[in-house]
Amino acid sequence: MKYMMTYDMMESMRNTNQWMGATARAFASYPLMAMTANPAMDWLRAWGEVTERTFERMVVKPDWNIPAxxxxxxxxxxxxxxxxxxxxxxxxxxxxxxxxxxxxxxxxxxxxxxxxxxxxxxxxxxxxxxxxxxxxxxxxxxxxxxxxxxxxxxxxxxxxxxxxxxxxxxxxxxxxxxxxxxxxxxxxxxxxxxxxxxxxxxxxxxxxxxxxxxxxxxxxxxGHSVSMGQLEELMIQRVGFKYKGVGRRVYPGLLQLTSFISMNSELHGKAFRDQIIATAKGEASDHDKHNEFYDEYLAVMDxxxxxxxxxxxxxxxxxxxxxxxxxxxxxxxxxxxxxxxxxxxxxxxxxxxxxxxxxxxxxxxxxxxxxxxxxxxxxxxxxxxxxxxxxxxxxxxxxxxxxxxxxxxxxxxxxxxxxxxxxx
Missing domain, CATH: 3.40.50.1820 (Alpha/Beta hydrolase fold, catalytic domain)
Structure with missing residues (x-):
């Protein structure tokens, strides 16, 4: 059972962030909010839309979508x-x-x-x-x-x-x-x-x-700076109860993604800030460069x-x-x-x-x-x-x-x- 709780905690954090994004987007899109001009609602909706999509795609395998x-x-x-x-x-x-x-x-x-x-x-x-x-x-x-x-x-x-x-x-x-x-x-x-x-x-x-x-x-x-014991202790967890592989020892995708992003945290932070701004201005789309890249980059597997x-x-x-x-x-x-x-x-x-x-x-x-x-x-x-x-x-x-x-x-x-x- 060791590290099962850690695995489920990471999934709970991801799920919670996705829910928060969806809630913010839905609240800011409520028709009553359109009665008066309120830029704060535009920013809240944009933040919610980008946040929901970001955390949702982490557990979804992308489609191949090969064009004809x-x-x-x-x-x-x-x-x-x-x-x-x-x-x-x-x-x-x-x-x-x-x-x-x-x-x-x-x-x-x-x-x-x-x-x-x-x-x-x-x-x-x-x-x-x-x-x-x-x-x-x-x-x-x-x-x-x-x-x-x-x-x-x-x-x-x-x-x-x-x-x-x-x-x-x-x-x-x-x-x-x-x-x-x-x-x-x-x-x-x-x-x-x-x-x-x-x-x-x-x-x-x-x-x-x-x-x-x-x-x-x-x-x-x-690879040379850490021992195998350290890697096993820090990186390896057991799949939680939500998935078919419950109990299997894995290097979790969410943990890998944390490492990927930390290598270029400033670059990724700027990319998401720019995407929120573009969404608030109505300039973002489902298939713009940001979404095309991050739909693949954020989709990780154990x-x-x-x-x-x-x-x-x-x-x-x-x-x-x-x-x-x-x-x-x-x-x-x-x-x-x-x-x-x-x-x-x-x-x-x-x-x-x-x-x-x-x-x-x-x-x-x-x-x-x-x-x-x-x-x-x-x-x-x-x-x-x-x-x-x-x-x-x-x-x-x-x-x-x-x-x-x-x-x-x-x-x-x-x-x-x-x-x-x-x-x-």
């Missing part, structure tokens, strides 16, 4: 999601574009499990869909997973990726964004030794901490405690993957066994989360891969988010990634395994 794509005949092709493989801690989903024939480029986009939902890579999906068949790892919120489903650590996550790649066939091209880059590298190395025919054609690693010590940041410094703790201990502290000493299910994974999968590294010059050099370290580990299958790109002026979404991704990085995929497509792609897809 134009067909050759001028009609729109609706984009839907299908579950290709369903697992307790995450599904493999596919974005199907109307009745469009399958694309020759088949991409598995490995989304981060780092506090936000897989919808964090929504803009990446939107940019790839016109040219590719896109599959995504859709991780589940740990608070909704019953304790009976068991544990989920970085070894389990690696084996999930192995199973997803096997399901999709060897003509797949893998793109891993940020946090899962080390585990994706390990999964391909696992396949290289255990099931070579299931290896992907290419692997693109974007801004991931393959070797966190190659160029330390505040994130890596924090992370399984064993996944968070094993990531800190084995990826950041012990550097198991950087030292090529990572084990999965008792078997040592040798990254040097990768000999045929082309690898491209993408980093951002101004990335302050996974700094330049951390992801590039993967190429030194690929001792069995010929140099003509190793590639790297450093995007000038790009921060962490900019290397997989935004203008720099669309204009500069995406074309390079598609060119890389085409160059390593092979001549005889295998067909995907048949699997009755379910509509998500």
């Amino acid at each position: 794509l134009p067909n050759t005949d001028g009609t729109d092709m609706v984009v839907t999601t299908e579950v290709v493989m369903k697992r307790p801690f995450g599904d493999l989903i596919r974005f199907r574009v109307g009745n469009r024939p399958d694309r020759t480029r088949r991409v598995l986009l490995v989304a981060p499990m780092s506090g936000h939902y897989a919808t964090l890579v929504r803009k990446t999906v939107v940019s790839l869909l016109p040219d590719c068949d896109v599959f995504v790892t859709d991780w589940h919120n740990a608070r909704d997973i019953p304790v009976s489903a068991g544990k989920f650590d970085i070894e389990d996550s690696t084996l999930y990726l192995v199973d997803f790649m096997r399901e999709l066939g060897s003509d797949i091209h893998v793109i891993a964004v940020c946090q899962p880059a080390p585990l994706t590298l390990a999964a391909v190395a696992y396949l290289a030794e255990e099931d070579p025919s299931a290896q992907p054609r290419s692997m693109t690693l974007i801004g991931g901490p393959i070797d966190p010590d190659a160029n330390p940041t505040d994130v890596t410094d924090f 992370m399984p405690a064993e996944f968070y703790l094993s990531t800190v201990e084995r990826v950041f502290k012990n550097r198991d993957i950087a030292r090529n000493d990572f084990t999965v299910a008792g078997r040592k994974v040798d990254i040097g066994k990768i000999t045929t999968v082309a690898v491209k590294i993408v980093e951002g010059e101004k990335d302050d989360i996974s700094a330049p050099g951390q992801c590039l370290a993967a190429l030194d580990l690929l001792t069995g891969l010929p140099d003509d299958k190793k590639f790297a790109h450093l995007e000038p002026g790009a921060g962490h988010y900019g290397i997989f979404a935004g203008g720099k991704w669309r204009k500069n990085i995406r074309p390079l990634v598609l060119e890389f995929i085409d160059a390593n497509a092979g001549s005889a792609p295998s067909k995907p395994k048949s699997n009755p897809a379910k509509v998500a």
Whole structure:
């Protein structure tokens, strides 16, 4: 029961703030208040509207909302999601574009499990869909997973990726964004030794901490400054009684969000003040830049405690993957066994989360891969988010990634395994 009360207290505080915002908005919008001009009511309504939306979105998984794509005949092709493989801690989903024939480029986009939902890579999906068949790892919120489903650590996550790649066939091209880059590298190395025919054609690693010590940041410094006992004591709680995962040990999303915001508290504070002013003036809208960004940024998910703790201990502290000493299910994974999968590294010059050099370290580990299958790109002026979404991704990085995929497509792609897809 330890920390269950703390978990429920955080949820109660969130719920109370949402209620206060809704109450203020409703009170200030009461028709009687419009009888006389009262600017205070406009400000109260604006504060209530922004506050209610802010705290409400913290517990809601954002929709993918992928826009329709134009067909050759001028009609729109609706984009839907299908579950290709369903697992307790995450599904493999596919974005199907109307009745469009399958694309020759088949991409598995490995989304981060780092506090936000897989919808964090929504803009990446939107940019790839016109040219590719896109599959995504859709991780589940740990608070909704019953304790009976068991544990989920970085070894389990690696084996999930192995199973997803096997399901999709060897003509797949893998793109891993940020946090899962080390585990994706390990999964391909696992396949290289255990099931070579299931290896992907290419692997693109974007801004991931393959070797966190190659160029330390505040994130890596924090990992070294605290002990595992301190992390477990301070960060880990048990899911409260409101959710299906009651009793499961997690790193709560609300606690993660507090850390995210504290890193740039002044910037976020100014953004919300400006939004309240814009709302009071009638200049805000449901889909303005503020709401588009914070609808995603504030939507957080609980992370399984064993996944968070094993990531800190084995990826950041012990550097198991950087030292090529990572084990999965008792078997040592040798990254040097990768000999045929082309690898491209993408980093951002101004990335302050996974700094330049951390992801590039993967190429030194690929001792069995010929140099003509190793590639790297450093995007000038790009921060962490900019290397997989935004203008720099669309204009500069995406074309390079598609060119890389085409160059390593092979001549005889295998067909995907048949699997009755379910509509998500």
